[in-house]
Amino acid sequence: MTALALAGESQVPPDERIGEMYLSAEQIAIRVAELGAEIAADYEGREPLLVASLKASFVFLADLTRAIPILHHVDFVELAGYTSDETGGTTAIRFLKDLDAPLEGRDVVIVEDVVDTGLTLNYLVRQFALRSPRSLAAVTLLDRPYRRLVDDLPVRYVGFTVPDEFFVGYGFDVEERYRNLPDLHIARAGS
Amino acid sequence: MLAPETPDFQAYRGTEPPVFQNGAELECAKILDYYGVPWLYEPRTFELEVDEDGRVLEAFAPDFYLPEQDLYLEITVMKQSLVTRKNRKLRKLKERYPDVNIKLFYKRDIERLGQRYGLKLAS
Numbered sequence: 001m002t003a004l005a006l007a008g009e010s011q012v013p014p015d016e017r018i019g020e021m022y023l024s025a026e027q028i029a030i031r032v033a034e035l036g037a038e039i040a041a042d043y044e045g046r047e048p049l050l051v052a053s054l055k056a057s058f059v060f061l062a063d064l065t066r067a068i069p070i071l072h073h074v075d076f077v078e079l080a081g082y083t084s085d086e087t088g089g090t091t092a093i094r095f096l097k098d099l100d101a102p103l104e105g106r107d108v109v110i111v112e113d114v115v116d117t118g119l120t121l122n123y124l125v126r127q128f129a130l131r132s133p134r135s136l137a138a139v140t141l142l143d144r145p146y147r148r149l150v151d152d153l154p155v156r157y158v159g160f161t162v163p164d165e166f167f168v169g170y171g172f173d174v175e176e177r178y179r180n181l182p183d184l185h186i187a188r189a190g191s
Numbered sequence: 192m193l194a195p196e197t198p199d200f201q202a203y204r205g206t207e208p209p210v211f212q213n214g215a216e217l218e219c220a221k222i223l224d225y226y227g228v229p230w231l232y233e234p235r236t237f238e239l240e241v242d243e244d245g246r247v248l249e250a251f252a253p254d255f256y257l258p259e260q261d262l263y264l265e266i267t268v269m270k271q272s273l274v275t276r277k278n279r280k281l282r283k284l285k286e287r288y289p290d291v292n293i294k295l296f297y298k299r300d301i302e303r304l305g306q307r308y309g310l311k312l313a314s
């Protein structure tokens with residue numbers, strides 16, 4: 001079955017940027033279930049707060065939250081993405097959407113789609129640490145460590161360590177499309 | 192070499208305005224700044240070879256230093272196949288200064304950063 005067929009009887013035209021399947025929906029589901037069980041065991045009785053950074057992680061979070069059979073909460077943040085300033089100025093990262101819930105005294109688990117350089121997660125960790133949580137940890141679906149600039153990160157749970165590729169599907173997009181593909185595919189050049 | 196450009200870098204920890212060698216360095220500086228990661232530009236020159244009289248025959252100044260990570264970062268926009276000389280310098284540096292952490296970002300890495308962060312390389 002092709003990716004486009006999985007996307008829903010293919011109302012979508014073929015796109016050469018969607019490469020071969022890297023992880024099937026079944027493979028992802030098995031690993032997410034394992035991660036959920038690990039988190040549940042580690043946070044039993046602590047009612048952790050899962051914080052997902054939009055947008056790509058929303059599919060992972062949706063599956064992960066249902067794989068964690070203990071009381072927990074869910075919240076979202078969204079960060080402004082970097083764009084080069086043609087005028088030569090600089091801008092600073094900022095929240096487009098901040099948390100709804102306070103973090104003081106909470107056990108916080110940041111849910112990431114992928115950790116690459118570590119810059120985004122490092123920013124979130126530093127910002128959240130200022131809000132006095134009881135603990136801070138992170139779970140990432142994908143770990144791509146080849147360009148890691150910040151190593152001192154509390155990544156306690158890793159779904160898959162992946163090759164130096166870009167991906168599409170399972171929340172990852174190509175120009176905002178194809179997040180709904182259930183499998184994870186290699187994104188080909190040009191995306 | 193690019194003309195001295197002095198954007199109002201917030202995370203730059205140097206004293207003199209950095210003068211970048213190419214657009215990739217500038218964009219990397221902007222990315223580090225964007226994420227609030229303190230950085231320095233070419234803060235240290237490592238001696239790689241010294242003759243009997245103490246004259247420096249070969250030296251190497253990595254492009255960036257991230258003090259919080261204790262990490263040097265060297266950027267090259269040359270194709271991976273053309274960076275033999277730079278790789279040799281890095282090997283020498285690691286031999287002479289085994290405690291120094293340094294990473295080399297190739298042109299491909301910069302392009303990947305660009306895809307990830309919407310970076311536009313200046314020509």
